[in-house]
Amino acid sequence: MVSSRSWWVMFALMGPLVGVSFINAVRSYAEASGQGGTAAALSDTLFPLDGVVAPTFSAYEIAASFLLPFVAIRAVAGDRQSGALKLELQQGMPPIAMIGAKGFVLLLAWLLAGLPIALAGVFWVSYGGSLYPPELMSLLIGHVLNAGVVIALAAAAASLSEHPSTAAILVLTFTVGTWVLSFVAAFQGGIWEQIASYTPSEMLQAFRRGLIRLDLIIAGLIFIAAGFVLAAIWMRLGAPLRRKAVESIAVLTVSAILLIGASFVRPNWDVSENQRNSFSESQTAILSSIRTPLRIQAHLAPEDPRRFDLEQQTLSKLRRTMPDVTVAYVSQTSTGLFEQANANYGEIRYDLGGKKAVSQITTPRGVLDTIYELAGVPLPQEGSASQPGHPLVAEPRGAFSLFYIVWPLAAFSLALFFQRRRLT
Amino acid sequence: MQSIEPDELESFENNAPLENSIMSVARLSKTYGRIRALEKVSLSIRPGEILGLIGPNGAGKTTLFECVAGLEPADEGAVLFGTSGANGRHRSSTLFYVPDGIAPWPDQPVRWVLEFSLGYFGGRQSSYSAVVDDLALAPLMRVPVGALSKGQRKRVLLALGLLAPQPVLLIDEPFEGLDLRQSRDAVIALRRHLTPDRTFFLSIHQIAAAAKICDRFLLLSEGRVVEEGNLEDLTVLAGERLRREPSDFEEVFLALT
Numbered sequence: 001m002v003s004s005r006s007w008w009v010m011f012a013l014m015g016p017l018v019g020v021s022f023i024n025a026v027r028s029y030a031e032a033s034g035q036g037g038t039a040a041a042l043s044d045t046l047f048p049l050d051g052v053v054a055p056t057f058s059a060y061e062i063a064a065s066f067l068l069p070f071v072a073i074r075a076v077a078g079d080r081q082s083g084a085l086k087l088e089l090q091q092g093m094p095p096i097a098m099i100g101a102k103g104f105v106l107l108l109a110w111l112l113a114g115l116p117i118a119l120a121g122v123f124w125v126s127y128g129g130s131l132y133p134p135e136l137m138s139l140l141i142g143h144v145l146n147a148g149v150v151i152a153l154a155a156a157a158a159s160l161s162e163h164p165s166t167a168a169i170l171v172l173t174f175t176v177g178t179w180v181l182s183f184v185a186a187f188q189g190g191i192w193e194q195i196a197s198y199t200p201s202e203m204l205q206a207f208r209r210g211l212i213r214l215d216l217i218i219a220g221l222i223f224i225a226a227g228f229v230l231a232a233i234w235m236r237l238g239a240p241l242r243r244k245a246v247e248s249i250a251v252l253t254v255s256a257i258l259l260i261g262a263s264f265v266r267p268n269w270d271v272s273e274n275q276r277n278s279f280s281e282s283q284t285a286i287l288s289s290i291r292t293p294l295r296i297q298a299h300l301a302p303e304d305p306r307r308f309d310l311e312q313q314t315l316s317k318l319r320r321t322m323p324d325v326t327v328a329y330v331s332q333t334s335t336g337l338f339e340q341a342n343a344n345y346g347e348i349r350y351d352l353g354g355k356k357a358v359s360q361i362t363t364p365r366g367v368l369d370t371i372y373e374l375a376g377v378p379l380p381q382e383g384s385a386s387q388p389g390h391p392l393v394a395e396p397r398g399a400f401s402l403f404y405i406v407w408p409l410a411a412f413s414l415a416l417f418f419q420r421r422r423l424t
Numbered sequence: 425m426q427s428i429e430p431d432e433l434e435s436f437e438n439n440a441p442l443e444n445s446i447m448s449v450a451r452l453s454k455t456y457g458r459i460r461a462l463e464k465v466s467l468s469i470r471p472g473e474i475l476g477l478i479g480p481n482g483a484g485k486t487t488l489f490e491c492v493a494g495l496e497p498a499d500e501g502a503v504l505f506g507t508s509g510a511n512g513r514h515r516s517s518t519l520f521y522v523p524d525g526i527a528p529w530p531d532q533p534v535r536w537v538l539e540f541s542l543g544y545f546g547g548r549q550s551s552y553s554a555v556v557d558d559l560a561l562a563p564l565m566r567v568p569v570g571a572l573s574k575g576q577r578k579r580v581l582l583a584l585g586l587l588a589p590q591p592v593l594l595i596d597e598p599f600e601g602l603d604l605r606q607s608r609d610a611v612i613a614l615r616r617h618l619t620p621d622r623t624f625f626l627s628i629h630q631i632a633a634a635a636k637i638c639d640r641f642l643l644l645s646e647g648r649v650v651e652e653g654n655l656e657d658l659t660v661l662a663g664e665r666l667r668r669e670p671s672d673f674e675e676v677f678l679a680l681t
Contacts, residue, residue, distance in 0.1 A: 003531045082570075083526020086495050087584065091545055092516030238494040423533050423566050 001109040002418040006074045010067040011113050012411035017059040018116035019403025022123070025055040026396040033391035046389040047274055048124070049135045054208045056120045060143050061204060063113070064150050069171040072106050072154035076231065077164040089237060096232035099159070103151050103228055110147045116407060120399070127394035134271035135210045142207025145220035146200050152227025159234035178202075186302055190329070193302075198259065210272025215265040222262060226255040268320060274387035277317060282380040283368060284321050290375045292353035293324040299347045300362075301331040306346070310362040318367075350374055445506075446471045446623055447492075447518060447592050452501030454487055454647075461487040463647040464501070469592060472620040476638030477627040478677060484647040485627040486524065489594050493521035520545070520588035522581050524596035524627075530570025534561060534580055537569055538587065547587040551617065555586045558613035574601035582610060586617045594625045599633045611637045635673040645681040 001007045029051035076099070079085040088098060121131060150171075157170040178199035185196035196202055200223075203216045233239075233247045270277040278284060296315070300307035307329065315327050332342075348367070350357045352374040359370050372379055445468035454462040461484045469475050477485050490496035492503050494515050505518045529537050538556070541547055556562055559579040564572065569580060578601045585593050598614065599607045607630070614624060614637060628634040634641065641658060643651040651661060655673065662670045662679035670676045 005531075078530075079528075082528050082530050083523055084528035086493075086521070086523050086526065087528055087541070088544070089495065090493065090516055090520055092513060237490075238497055240497040422536070423568070 001075075001105060003422060004071065004074060004109075005415075006071045007109055007113070008411065008415040010063060010071055012408045012415075013067060014059070014063060014113050015116045015403045015407025015411065017063060018056060018120055019399060019407070021059040022052070022056045022120040022403070023396045023399050025052045026124070026127070026394060026399070029391075030393045030395070033393050046391045047272075048129055048131060048390055048392075049208075049210060049272060052124055052129065053121075053131065053135065053139065056117060057139050057143060057208075060114055060117060061146065061201070064110075064143070064147050064200075065175055068106075068110060068147060068150050069154040069175075070168060071109070072151045073158045073164050073167045073171065075102055075106055076155045076158035077161070077167055080158070080235075081164065085235070086237065089235070094232070095235040096229065099155055099228050099231045099235060103148075103155060103224075106151045107144070107148060110151070111144070114143075116403060119402065123396065123399055123402075127392065127397070129392050129394065130390045132273040135273060138207045138210050138212050138271050141212060141217070142204045145207075145217065145224075146204055148224040149200050149220055149227070152224040152231070155231035156227045156234070159231040194263070198263075209277055211268060211270055211277045213268040215262050215268075218262040218265055219259055222255055222258045226251055270320070274389075277320065279317050279321055279364075279368070280380075286372070286377055286380055287318070287321045287368075288323065290352075290371070290377070291323060292375065293326070294318075294322060294371065295351040296325070296327045297330055297347075297349040297351075298327065299330045299342075299344050299349075302329070304331075306362045310348070310367070314362070314364045314367045317364075444470050447506075448504040449488075449492060450502045450504065452488065452491055452503070453499045454484075454491055454496070455499055461647050462491065462498070465644070465647070465649055467642055467649060467652070469623050469625055471591065471623055472618070473639045474614070474618060474624045474626065474637055476634045476641045477625065477644060478631065478634055478641050478681075479627075479629070479644035480681060481629065482646075483644040483681075485629075485644055486596055487647075488644065489521055489596050489625075489627055490523070493519065493594060495521070495523075516590075518590055519592035519594060520585060520590040521594040522585040522596065522598075524600055526581070527569050527572075527577055528581075528584075531568055533566050533568050534572070535565040537580065538583060541584050542587060545587075546589050548589055551587060555583045555613070555617070558609070558616060559583050559586075560609065575603065575606055578602055579606070579610070582613065586613070591621055592623045592625065594627075596627045597629065598626050599628065599630050607633050631674045631677050643677070643680050651680045 029046065029048070032046055032051065079088060089095070121136075125131060153174060154167065154171050157167040157174075158164065161167045161170060178196075178201060181192070181199055182196045182202055185192040198216075198219050203220060206213050206216055229251050230248055233244050233251065236244070279287065296318075298307065298310060298315075300310065318325055319327070331345075346360045348359050348362070348370075350359070350370055352371065355374045357370050357374055359366060361367065361370070369379065448466075448468040450466050451464045452462055452466070453460075453464055465484075465488060467475075477488065479485050487496060491498040491501075494503075503515070505514045529540070532540070538552070538561075542549055542552065556565075559582055561579060561583055564576055564580070567576075569577065572580065578598070582595065582598060585595050599610060602610055611633065614626075618624060626634075626638065628638070635655065640654050641652070642649055643658070651658060653661070655676075658676050658680060659670060659673075662676040665679045666675070670679060
C-alpha cells in the first residue's frame with residue numbers, strides 16, 4: 001500500500017477530517033457540560049460516546065464512503081488496467097485467495113489510516129476526559145465491518161467493470177442508493193425500514209450506541225464474503241461470460257437467503273457505559289419473565305417524532321428484553337399531519353395473550369406500566385440512582401496544530417520517504 | 425472450452441505431429457460477436473524448439489495466445505499438456521504467457537518487479553543476473569515500470585518471461601518496440617536461455633526477426649492455420665505457389681497467407 005498514491009492521499013486527509021470532527025465535538029461537549037451556563041441537569045447526562053467518541057469516529061465513516069472506495073478500486077482495478085492481472089492469474093493461485101489477500105491488506109491499511117482517531121483519544125484523555133473501552137470496541141467493530149463492506153463492494157465493482165472510473169461510479173451509485181433507501185424507509189416504514197436497517201450506514205448506528213448485534217455482524221460478513229466472491233468470479237478473465245453471470249446470480253441468491261436468516265438472529269450485547277440500550281436490571285428481570293406473546297400496534301406515521309421516541313427509548317429495548325414481542329406500525333401517510341383528525345391516530349394498542357389495552361403514552365414509563373398491568377405483575381421499585389455522566393469543560397489544546405498542520409506534513413514526508421526508498 | 429480426448433486428436437485437420445509434444449492445441453475456435461477470430465486451430469509444440477506464430481495484423485495471434493493461456497474463453501477446442509487436458513494446475517505449471525502492450529505494476533521499479541515475479545511465480549533465480557545482463561536492464565533497475573519507454577518495457581517483459589519457471593513460454597510480439605540492435609540482442613538472449621527442456625512460442629509480425637530466431641513456423645491468417653513447417657518446407661510450398669523460388673522469407677510469408 002505504501003506505493004499507492006491514493007492511500008497516501010487518504011492517509012494525509014484523515015488528519016484534518018478527524019481534526020474537524022474532534023475539535024468541534026470537544027467544543028460542543030464543553031458547552032453542554034456547563035461552559036457558558038448550561039443547566040447542571042443536562043451536563044449530568046453527558047457521555048463521551050455521544051458527545052466526542054462517536055462524532056470523532058464519524059470522520060472514519062466519511063472517509064469510508066468517499067475515500068476508501070477509490071483506494072480499493074485502484075488496488076484491484078489497477079492490476080487489470082496495467083495488465084499485471086494477466087500475469088498474476090497465471091500463477092495458479094485461486095482468484096478468491098488473490099482478492100482476499102488484497103482485501104486483507106486494504107483493511108490493514110484502513111486501520112493504519114485511523115491512527116488520527118487514536119491520537120484524538122489520547123488528546124481527550126489528556127484533557128481529563130473518560131473513555132469506556134467496551135464502547136470503543138463496539139465502534140471499532142462497526143467501522144471495521146463498514147470498511148470491509150466498502151472494500152468488498154469496491155473490489156466487486158472493480159472486477160466487474162472494464163475501467164476504474166466505471167467502478168467508482170458503481171460504488172458511489174450503491175452508496176447514494178443506500179441513502180435513498182434510508183430516506184424512503186423513513187417515509188414508508190414497514191419492509192423498507194427492515195431492508196434499510198441492513199445498509200452500511202444504518203448498521204453503524206447500532207454500534208454507535210454501544211450495541212453489538214450479532215445479526216448485524218453476520219449481515220456485514222455476508223456482504224463482505226459476497227463482494228469478494230463476486231470479485232473473484234469476475235476476475236477470472238478466461239471464464240465465459242455466461243458462466244460468470246450464472247455464478248453471480250447464485251452468489252446473490254445464496255447471500256439474500258443468508259441475510260434473511262441473519263435477520264432472525266437475536267443475540268446482542270449492550271456494552272454502553274450507561275446501558276442506554278437496556279431497561280434497568282429490575283425491569284429487565286420482570287419483562288424477560290413474561291412469556292406470553294405481546295403484540296403492539298402503534299398508529300404513528302414514520303415522520304412523527306413520537307414514533308421515533310417510542311422506537312428508540314422503549315420498543316427497541318423491549319425487543320431485546322421480552323422473549324416474544326411483535327411491533328407493527330400503522331399509518332396512512334408518511335408525515336401523519338393529515339391523520340391527526342383520525343380518532344385512532346396516536347394510539348398504541350397492546351395485546352398480551354388476549355388481554356388488550358389502548359394508550360397514547362409513548363414514554364418508557366407509560367409503555368412499561370401498561371405492559372405490567374396487562375401481565376398482572378407489580379410495578380418494580382426503581383432506584384433513583386442512574387449512571388452519572390462525564391461532563392467536561394475542556395479546550396481542544398494542541399489538536400488544531402497536530403491534525404491540520406503536523407499530520408498532513410508528516411504524511412507527505414513519509415510518502416516521499418517511502419517513494420525514495422522504493423526507488424533506491 | 426470443450427474437452428477432447430487425446431486419441432481424438434489423430435483425426436484433426438491441420439494437426440501437427442504429436443510425437444514428443446509438450447503441448448497441443450486441438451480445434452480451438454473463438455468468435456467475437458459475428459467475427460470469427462479463430463477457426464478450429466490445431467497445433468503442437470515440441471520441447472526445446474522455438475515456434476513462431478506468424479500472421480498479419482488481425483490474424484488472431486493474440487487471441488490464440490490468450491485462449492491457450494486461459495485468459496480468454498474459447499468457444500470450443502482443447503489445450504493438452506502431454507496427454508493431459510488443460511486444467512488450471514497443468515496450465516500454470518506448464519506455460520507462461522507474456523502479453524504485448526502491458527505495463528505491469530507501473531508504480532514499482534524494475535528491480536521490484538523482477539524480484540517480485542521471482543518470488544510470486546517461483547522463477548529461475550539462477551538465471552536472474554544473466555537475464556538482467558542479456559537484456560541490458562541494469563540501468564533501469566530503479567526506474568518505475570510506468571516511466572519506461574516502449575522498448576525498455578518490452579525488455580522487462582522479456583525478462584519476466586525468461587525468469588518464469590514454466591517450460592513453455594508464450595511471448596506476444598517479443599520484438600515490438602525494439603530497435604534493430606535491441607531486436608538482435610533480444611534474439612540472442614532468447615536463444616541463450618533456450619534449454620532442451622524449454623520451449624518458446626513467439627507471436628511475431630516482423631518477418632525478418634522471425635526468420636532469424638524460429639525453428640518452425642505456424643502461419644495464421646484470418647483465424648486459420650494456413651501452413652506449418654520449418655523455413656525450408658515453407659520455402660518449397662511458397663515456390664510451388666509462386667512457380668519460382670522466393671527471394672526471402674517475406675515473400676514466402678506473402679505467398680502463403
